[in-house]
Amino acid sequence: MEQIKGVKTVPLNEYYMSGHRTCQGCEPALAMKLTAKAIGPRSIVLGATGCMYVANTSYYTTPWAIPWMHTQLGAAGSAALGTSAGLKALMRKGKLKEEHINVVAICGDGGGADMGVSAISATLTHPQYDSLIVMYDNESYANTDVQASGSTPWGAVTRFTPSGTVHRITQTRIKKNMVGMLAAGHPGCKYVATVCPSFAVDMMQKIRKAIAIGGPTFVHCLTPCPKGWGFAPDLSHEMGIAAVETGVWPLYEIEDGMVRFNGRSKTIAEGGKREPVGEYTRRQDRFAHFTAEDTAYFQGTIDEMWQNWLVPAVIPLSRAAQ
Numbered sequence: 397m398e399q400i401k402g403v404k405t406v407p408l409n410e411y412y413m414s415g416h417r418t419c420q421g422c423e424p425a426l427a428m429k430l431t432a433k434a435i436g437p438r439s440i441v442l443g444a445t446g447c448m449y450v451a452n453t454s455y456y457t458t459p460w461a462i463p464w465m466h467t468q469l470g471a472a473g474s475a476a477l478g479t480s481a482g483l484k485a486l487m488r489k490g491k492l493k494e495e496h497i498n499v500v501a502i503c504g505d506g507g508g509a510d511m512g513v514s515a516i517s518a519t520l521t522h523p524q525y526d527s528l529i530v531m532y533d534n535e536s537y538a539n540t541d542v543q544a545s546g547s548t549p550w551g552a553v554t555r556f557t558p559s560g561t562v563h564r565i566t567q568t569r570i571k572k573n574m575v576g577m578l579a580a581g582h583p584g585c586k587y588v589a590t591v592c593p594s595f596a597v598d599m600m601q602k603i604r605k606a607i608a609i610g611g612p613t614f615v616h617c618l619t620p621c622p623k624g625w626g627f628a629p630d631l632s633h634e635m636g637i638a639a640v641e642t643g644v645w646p647l648y649e650i651e652d653g654m655v656r657f658n659g660r661s662k663t664i665a666e667g668g669k670r671e672p673v674g675e676y677t678r679r680q681d682r683f684a685h686f687t688a689e690d691t692a693y694f695q696g697t698i699d700e701m702w703q704n705w706l707v708p709a710v711i712p713l714s715r716a717a718q
């Protein structure tokens with residue numbers, strides 16, 4: 397497939413269309429649309445349980461205009477690997493015409509960063525099977541009413557982490573660094589990247605690149621969720637932009653072990669200004685209980701990742717003085 401060079405070369409055809417029942421302003425739905433555009437018609441999509449399964453599979457309707465199959469919540473990795481291996485076997489036996497079919501598994505953060513991380517890890521150790529895993533990250537188990545996941549940011553209110561009078565902050569865990577972890581631990585995986593639908597061309601370019609590179613690849617997509625994060629549906633787009641501009645969500649790709657920052661994150665990595673994280677948190681109800689101290693603490697975790705990590709915003713290690 398040809399690389400998408402800019403907005404003028406974005407494919408016009410849609411393969412994720414009307415027929416779904418996601419909330420207004422649902423960015424995971426936009427992530428599906430952009431992914432489908434980038435992968436095109438010769439593709440099989442495997443969708444793990446979550447909003448992007450439940451809201452997309454109402455009886456007798458589907459937004460998918462390409463083959464789509466549901467898979468179990470923690471099974472995006474195994475579904476991708478099994479489908480890719482199955483296609484290969486069928487083609488080898490002459491039961492299927494020899495051609496490249498894109499295998500793309502899609503999971504949420506609960507399914508991918510928590511429950512399914514072992515299956516994703518296993519898939520990334522099999523370079524002979526082509527597949528892409530896209531993890532849309534709305535930073536909660538949204539479909540079951542917004543419980544905290546390992547991908548929920550510090551301090552955020554969820555159904556399981558309310559803010560109380562005795563304990564203002566009950567979500568005391570720091571967001572898991574999924575891409576850094578996968579990149580550092582899987583030498584057989586040639587491409588991992590972070591994306592956000594607010595940067596649509598960048599996202600489609602990376603999805604297509606992941607497929608073109610071959611082998612198992614992984615893309616982590618930050619997808620603002622109006623219901624779970626508590627903001628008006630027309631603000632989804634700017635919420636993604638604020639995540640990148642504040643440095644909360646760095647946009648980068650790692651190809652054959654080389655890290656490349658993209659867009660605004662490249663400017664930040666080169667020493668450019670980051671907006672204060674308050675510009676991001678103050679617009680979301682899940683952070684409404686934050687005091688100035690809480691915002692300062694959250695800011696500190698973002699500063700730490702950009703200033704002190706071995707590879708800023710990617711690998712959370714620093715070297716001890718010998």
Ligand SMILES: Cc1ncc(C[n+]2csc(CCOP(=O)(O)OP(=O)(O)O)c2C)c(N)n1
Nearest residue numbers: 445446447469504505506507536537538539
């Ligand atoms: C093994 C298993 N445990 C629990 C559930 C219930 N369940 C269905 S969807 C869901 C939330 C999934 O969260 P995530 O993967 O982040 O996707 P989102 O709902 O946020 O889109 C849960 C817990 C399930 N379907 N299967």
Ligand code: SF4
Nearest residue numbers: 418419422447621623
């Ligand atoms: S809860 Fe969030 S992720 Fe789920 S359909 Fe609504 S906006 Fe989309």
Ligand SMILES: [Mg+2]
Nearest residue numbers: 504505536538
């Ligand atoms: Mg989720």
